[in-house]
Amino acid sequence: MGRVIHTTNPTRQRKAILKKMSLAIGEFLRSKNQGNSAAETAAVLIQGLQEIRESVNRTAEAWEKRDYWVKADAFRRQWSWVERHESNLTRCLPSADSDGMLGEILALGERLSAIRSG
DSSP states (O other): OOOOOOSSOHHHHHHHHHHHHHHHHHHHHHOSOHHHHHHHHHHHHHHHHHHHHHHHHHHHHHHHHTTOHHHHHHHHHHTHHHHHHHHHHHHHHHHTOHHHHHHHHHHHHHHHHHHHHO
């Protein structure tokens, strides 16, 4: 079996996922019936956060194989907010905690706007 060659690098993948999440939050904020779409938006955001978390871990593990421990740890700390938002949204979704979901979606929206502008 041959090697798997990825044509896009992890940084581009993370940027694309962040853009998709930002668009989902924007659509949610523009929707008139936010009650029904909060759960849908939360599900999209959870999926995106999981993909980012996996990408960050793959990148850090590759650095650890090359003995770049400090760089890998710093990179994981830089992206630590992903797990926090993912766990909060995952906790709110099954219980249909709309206030919790709304707060987490707005907090994530602020985070993503800071990333875009920064």
